[in-house]
Amino acid sequence: MPPAAFKKKYSETQSSEMEASGAMSRSLSILPSPVKEKFPQLPDSPQVTLAQELTSNIVPSFRSPCSSNQKMVGNLFSSAPGCPSGLGCSSLSPNTNRWMSSPFYSISPRDGVSFPSTQLSVSIVENNDVPWNVDAIENFLDMPLNIPVQNGPIETSTGIMSSEDRAKKTDWQDWTDQLIRVNDDALDSNWSDLLVDVDVPDPDPKLLDLPPDVSTCQPQIHQAHPHPVPSGESCPVIDSPTATSTKARMRWTPELHEVFVDAVNKLGGSEKATPKGVLKLMNVEGLTIYHVKSHLQKYRTARFKPESSEEKKSNTGSEMTSLDLETTMGITEALRLQMEVQKQLHEQLEIQRNLQLRIEEQGKHLQMIFEQQKKMEEEKLRALSNSDKHSEPSEDNHASIKDVASDVCIPVDEHPSKKETSSEAKPCKERAPDDRGCSPPMKRAKAYETVTSGASHES
Amino acid sequence: MKFGKRLKQQIEQSLPGWRDNFLSYKELKKLVRRLISSSSSSSLEYCGGNFKAEFVYLLNNEMEKFNAFFMEQEEDFVIRHKELRQRIERVMNTLGPNGTRPSPLEYREEMAKIRKEIVNFHGEMVLLVNYSNINYTGLAKILKKFDKRTGGVLRLPFIQKVLQQPFYTTDVISKLVKECETTIDTVFPPSATKSTAGLAVPGEGIFRNTVAALLTMHDIRRGSSTYSHFSLPPLNFPDFDVIQSLQLLSPIQIP
Numbered sequence: 001m002p003p004a005a006f007k008k009k010y011s012e013t014q015s016s017e018m019e020a021s022g023a024m025s026r027s028l029s030i031l032p033s034p035v036k037e038k039f040p041q042l043p044d045s046p047q048v049t050l051a052q053e054l055t056s057n058i059v060p061s062f063r064s065p066c067s068s069n070q071k072m073v074g075n076l077f078s079s080a081p082g083c084p085s086g087l088g089c090s091s092l093s094p095n096t097n098r099w100m101s102s103p104f105y106s107i108s109p110r111d112g113v114s115f116p117s118t119q120l121s122v123s124i125v126e127n128n129d130v131p132w133n134v135d136a137i138e139n140f141l142d143m144p145l146n147i148p149v150q151n152g153p154i155e156t157s158t159g160i161m162s163s164e165d166r167a168k169k170t171d172w173q174d175w176t177d178q179l180i181r182v183n184d185d186a187l188d189s190n191w192s193d194l195l196v197d198v199d200v201p202d203p204d205p206k207l208l209d210l211p212p213d214v215s216t217c218q219p220q221i222h223q224a225h226p227h228p229v230p231s232g233e234s235c236p237v238i239d240s241p242t243a244t245s246t247k248a249r250m251r252w253t254p255e256l257h258e259v260f261v262d263a264v265n266k267l268g269g270s271e272k273a274t275p276k277g278v279l280k281l282m283n284v285e286g287l288t289i290y291h292v293k294s295h296l297q298k299y300r301t302a303r304f305k306p307e308s309s310e311e312k313k314s315n316t317g318s319e320m321t322s323l324d325l326e327t328t329m330g331i332t333e334a335l336r337l338q339m340e341v342q343k344q345l346h347e348q349l350e351i352q353r354n355l356q357l358r359i360e361e362q363g364k365h366l367q368m369i370f371e372q373q374k375k376m377e378e379e380k381l382r383a384l385s386n387s388d389k390h391s392e393p394s395e396d397n398h399a400s401i402k403d404v405a406s407d408v409c410i411p412v413d414e415h416p417s418k419k420e421t422s423s424e425a426k427p428c429k430e431r432a433p434d435d436r437g438c439s440p441p442m443k444r445a446k447a448y449e450t451v452t453s454g455a456s457h458e459s
Numbered sequence: 460m461k462f463g464k465r466l467k468q469q470i471e472q473s474l475p476g477w478r479d480n481f482l483s484y485k486e487l488k489k490l491v492r493r494l495i496s497s498s499s500s501s502s503l504e505y506c507g508g509n510f511k512a513e514f515v516y517l518l519n520n521e522m523e524k525f526n527a528f529f530m531e532q533e534e535d536f537v538i539r540h541k542e543l544r545q546r547i548e549r550v551m552n553t554l555g556p557n558g559t560r561p562s563p564l565e566y567r568e569e570m571a572k573i574r575k576e577i578v579n580f581h582g583e584m585v586l587l588v589n590y591s592n593i594n595y596t597g598l599a600k601i602l603k604k605f606d607k608r609t610g611g612v613l614r615l616p617f618i619q620k621v622l623q624q625p626f627y628t629t630d631v632i633s634k635l636v637k638e639c640e641t642t643i644d645t646v647f648p649p650s651a652t653k654s655t656a657g658l659a660v661p662g663e664g665i666f667r668n669t670v671a672a673l674l675t676m677h678d679i680r681r682g683s684s685t686y687s688h689f690s691l692p693p694l695n696f697p698d699f700d701v702i703q704s705l706q707l708l709s710p711i712q713i714p
Contacts, residue, residue: 249527252534253631257541295534302538331571332647335578338666339643342578345673346585346636348694349592352676353629355691356595360618367615 250291259284260295270300462600463488465675469593472671474583474664477590480528482521482597490514491604511613514605518598518617522624525594529626532587536580540635543577544642574646581639582665588629588636589672595627596679 252260263281267273275293282292463484470481491514550573552558554566598621602614621627680694 249530250534251530251625252537254537254540254635257537261541295538298535299538302535302542332574335574336647338578338582338669339640341666341673342582342585342669343640345669345676346588346633348673348676349585349588350633352592352680352691352694356599357622359691360615360622363615364619 248288248291250287250295252295256284257295260292260299264296264299270296270303462597462679465678466593466597469668469671469675472668473590474586474668477528477586480524481590482525482594482601484597484601487514487517487521487601488604490517491601491608511609511611515613515617518601521594521598522621522626525591525626526624529587529591533632536584536587536632536635539580540639543573543580547573547577547642547646570646574643577639577643577646579665581636581643582669584632584636584639586665586668586672588632589669589676591626591629593672593675595621 259282260278263278264270264273266281267277273296275289275296278296279287279289279292466481466484470478473481550566550569553560554562554569556563556566558566599614599618602617606612606614677694680691
């Protein structure tokens with residue numbers, strides 16, 4: 001895509017503000033109460049007031065005025081693979097990423113800006129994840145976005161926000177997106193634990209019940225193509241790939257479909273039922289009439305033309321007349337064979353997927369170790385230059401690295417794997433910033449062994 | 460190069476409606492190649508910063524494409540799955556031996572149709588999982604190339620995001636596939652001796668695509684020059700020879 005077209009797309013869509021604030025409202029609705037206390041400190045600026053309003057209605061309904069324009073996310077939880085089906089997926093990340101890559105980004109000069117996001121993450125996640133988040137984020141330094149570091153008062157950000165209108169909106173969205181990003185990054189499987197414990201005022205029953213209660217039909221809405229918002233061209237935008245349609249995509253799970261079918265049947269069947277009636281009867285938060293309409297259409301098509309669409313896909317063309325018994329048997333066997341092949345493919349895909357997940361998990365942890373190690377060495381240097389006591393820090397360093405390493409390792413034998421990971425940390429160190437594949441093949445092979453031995457051990 | 464070619468083959472053999480929804484691997488690779496790989500950090504920042512932004516933008520576009528397509532298909536599958544089950548129940552309850560108006564001939568006919576449909580349905584769902592997987596693989600590879608070229612660290616965090624995307628979280632579909640398999644067991648008569656490959660051969664469409672997918676997977680995982688600890692181990696499944704022979708035989712339609 002030529003850069004010209006690329007920039008043009010940015011100026012077209014203007015909905016990021018609404019989206020961001022919508023997304024933020026969603027994320028804010030889940031934040032624990034300590035966060036809420038921060039907000040009264042904000043000086044009065046339009047967006048800030050909006051935020052306050054949003055937080056005071058802890059759960060803005062999907063039918064709020066901006067609902068059609070908002071990027072709505074039914075579920076902010078980063079999903080682990082074991083997540084209940086249809087529930088765990090956040091669509092914020094790509095949009096966030098896109099936004100972060102906007103060339104209109106105006107926050108970069110403000111180097112000193114610190115956002116409270118990590119404070120939030122500290123209050124949410126009380127473990128070692130925080131340093132990793134921050135550091136991993138720092139890796140994006142050559143992106144236009146300046147990732148917030150640590151513990152800044154909200155006043156700073158709002159001070160910036162009140163400078164000019166354009167910047168205001170920018171920073172606000174930035175903060176929003178940062179929040180969302182941090183939430184995404186930090187939380188992973190911590191969410192379910194967290195939400196059980198945290199006492200959030202006015203909890204949205206559907207949102208918070210999700211982890212323990214799988215069968216709730218919480219819809220998931222993924223904003224593919226945002227509405228253009230008449231709020232001026234100044235906002236750096238979250239793009240939409242083909243910005244023609246404006247639907248927010250719903251993820252239809254089997255459970256949600258059940259509810260749908262029940263509603264349709266109660267209303268007299270797929271022909272008689274109207275989208276409006278179905279929508280009302282289903283009474284699912286976040287579901288719009290548009291979703292119901294399109295789904296109903298698909299449903300009708302599936303019921304009354306099942307064979308034509310199936311046969312087209314299987315591309316047989318010939319008609320089913322009354323069949324010979326023998327032919328039927330032959331066909332059955334052929335189908336059986338087809339089934340076998342399909343089953344195999346599926347099995348292999350599942351295995352492959354699990355491996356991929358595990359590999360990335362390992363990679364993530366290795367990165368974490370590397371970052372921690374780096375940090376500790378920096379601190380060590382600082383300690384060396386400042387004070388005389390440098391024996392203590394180094395011991396601590398070793399202890400904690402080992403702890404992390406042992407956490408990380410796939411449960412193989414203790415010693416070899418520990419050695420692998422700590423020795424891998426060093427080549428990683430060289431690899432990550434200057435990744436030209438200069439780690440010697442030997443070390444790679446060793447690490448690979450760890451993975452595979454772990455894999456075989458587990459399977 | 461190998462992945463690109465394999466992907467292209469897969470796309471060519473995939474179902475018509477799907478072809479436009481795969482990863483634009485070749486284009487992205489070209490883009491990465493355009494990058495001037497330099498060792499000095501200053502020029503890297505200059506073109507690296509903009510380039511990275513553009514690159515991420517494009518990747519996000521691709522992911523949106525996957526997500527949209529995937530969720531659309533998923534929705535269809537959810538609907539069809541339920542419909543098939545209901546239909547089977549209906550047929551069994553009316554035309555079946557214990558039904559309200561048993562009719563062996565009709566029953567057989569209907570069941571034959573159903574069997575074909577359900578097997579194809581199963582196949583389609585598996586292909587969707589395959590779609591998800593191959594696009595993921597493509598993304599991972601592209602990110603790796605990018606990092607290699609620019610010395611950046613885009614890959615690791617970005618891949619974490621990818622893992623959470625709807626198109627990659629194929630749990631629902633996998634569950635449907637499993638349920639489908641159970642249903643199929645009820646619909647198929649108990650199997651006789653396992654017949655050999657000579658009997659049926661993949662024609663166009665789903666079966667062929669499935670075979671191609673399996674072979675592609677095998678190839679991709681056979682090992683490459685850039686084998687790292689992020690690479691998957693080689694594929695190892697039985698009947699590989701059978702599958703391979705399936706592809707070589709000329710297509711015969713399953714009537």
